[in-house]
Amino acid sequence: MTRVVLAPDSFKGTITAADAAASLAAGWASVDPSATFVHRPMADGGEGTVAAFAAAVPGARRMPVVVDGPAGVPLETSWLLLPPSAGSPGGTGVIDLASTSGIELLDDLRPWDADTTGFGQAIAAALDHGVTRLVVGIGSSASTDGGTGMLSALGARFLDASGEPVARGARGVADIASVDLSALRTAPQVRVLTDVTNPLVGPRGAAVVFGPQKGLDASELPDVDAGLARLADLLGLDAALPGTGAAGGTGGALVVWGAALAPGAAEVAELIGLADAISDADIVITGEGSYDGQSGDGKVPSFIAGLAASAGAVALLAAGRITADSDVSLFAASASLTDIAGSSDAALAEPARWLREAGALLASSV
Numbered sequence: 001m002t003r004v005v006l007a008p009d010s011f012k013g014t015i016t017a018a019d020a021a022a023s024l025a026a027g028w029a030s031v032d033p034s035a036t037f038v039h040r041p042m043a044d045g046g047e048g049t050v051a052a053f054a055a056a057v058p059g060a061r062r063m064p065v066v067v068d069g070p071a072g073v074p075l076e077t078s079w080l081l082l083p084p085s086a087g088s089p090g091g092t093g094v095i096d097l098a099s100t101s102g103i104e105l106l107d108d109l110r111p112w113d114a115d116t117t118g119f120g121q122a123i124a125a126a127l128d129h130g131v132t133r134l135v136v137g138i139g140s141s142a143s144t145d146g147g148t149g150m151l152s153a154l155g156a157r158f159l160d161a162s163g164e165p166v167a168r169g170a171r172g173v174a175d176i177a178s179v180d181l182s183a184l185r186t187a188p189q190v191r192v193l194t195d196v197t198n199p200l201v202g203p204r205g206a207a208v209v210f211g212p213q214k215g216l217d218a219s220e221l222p223d224v225d226a227g228l229a230r231l232a233d234l235l236g237l238d239a240a241l242p243g244t245g246a247a248g249g250t251g252g253a254l255v256v257w258g259a260a261l262a263p264g265a266a267e268v269a270e271l272i273g274l275a276d277a278i279s280d281a282d283i284v285i286t287g288e289g290s291y292d293g294q295s296g297d298g299k300v301p302s303f304i305a306g307l308a309a310s311a312g313a314v315a316l317l318a319a320g321r322i323t324a325d326s327d328v329s330l331f332a333a334s335a336s337l338t339d340i341a342g343s344s345d346a347a348l349a350e351p352a353r354w355l356r357e358a359g360a361l362l363a364s365s366v
């Protein structure tokens with residue numbers, strides 16, 4: 001009897017990690033009906049982080065909240081309440097920025113006006129509930145506001161040269177002349193799961209690397225980058241610190257709030273007990289939308305491959321696409337939905353169908 005752990009990341013824009021895991025399991029079972037399955041949908045701090053905790057932690061409860069979404073209109077979303085524990089008698093609040101201020105919540109990109117206010121409002125709701133610990137995931141954001149929206153929702157004030165509050169979003173960052181943190185709410189224990197380790201500014205910074213996917217033109221990047229650099233100066237933040245550039249600079253804002261940043265995949269794996277789940281597994285299947293040259297250290301698939309290797313389990317990969325510059329040598333076998341479906345469009349259109357096929361293919365390959 002084969003013991004299979006399913007631990008994919010979400011396939012951004014097409015299928016959640018939980019649904020990807022279910023499809024892979026169904027495909028595997030069609031070839032190997034006696035196999036047993038443990039579902040551990042993964043996340044890296046970006047989209048699906050709350051869902052990963054919800055799937056893995058008994059007694060976790062979704063807490064509805066209405067926030068100012070990235071489109072500039074109210075958004076019904078939720079944060080997750082984990083039961084009280086020895087280290088956190090008031091319970092733990094899990095919030096991911098992707099669910100409150102994420103790029104997937106937009107029909108049309110708003111690079112200058114989307115902001116992270118909604119994320120701060122969800123954090124405030126968890127604090128109001130009385131949680132004594134926060135786990136927050138950042139990534140998949142719609143904005144490059146340096147986390148000013150989040151800090152504003154927690155009591156900070158960002159003022160222009162005349163002492164007036166600046167506009168929300170990246171638009172206002174350039175106008176910030178002073179910052180008033182006197183009414184900023186006190187942070188409890190906060191663990192931040194960052195999906196990338198980029199610094200706040202410079203050629204690998206939040207604006208230059210992630211601004212274009214949010215809709216910024218190449219010609220606009222230097223101004224946004226310079227605004228973030230000035231903001232870091234005003235906040236006394238080290239703009240070179242790894243992770244400060246996650247989610248449009250929200251990583252940096254969380255450091256200012258007193259939080260510790262940690263690479264998301266490893267931290268999510270630890271918090272959902274993935275090593276335990278893998279310890280007696282024969283096979284571990286992971287995956288993500290695009291397995292490419294950037295899928296190196298820290299991303300979900302390579303991290304899972306390492307965990308599988310240390311547990312003596314066979315690691316397998318299913319990805320929407322697998323690019324030529326990627327390293328698949330970490331896996332005993334891999335399956336590309338694009339190859340199985342015959343085209344990228346087909347793979348994008350029916351991810352669950354092709355993930356079932358991938359599960360069957362992988363089961364036949366070992």
Ligand SMILES: Nc1ncnc2c1ncn2[C@@H]1O[C@H](COP(=O)(O)OP(=O)(O)O)[C@@H](O)[C@H]1O
Nearest residue numbers: 010011012014288289290320321337347348351
């Ligand atoms: N079902 C799919 N088939 C083919 N490609 C996919 C599929 N789902 C997602 N992708 C590709 O993966 C990209 C997202 O990559 P992903 O690894 O999920 O996110 P990230 O890089 O932010 O962690 C999408 O832009 C898309 O091109």
Ligand SMILES: O=C(O)[C@@H](CO)OP(=O)(O)O
Nearest residue numbers: 139140141210246247248
């Ligand atoms: O939100 C962002 O700015 C980036 C980096 O954190 O997210 P993603 O890696 O999902 O593109």
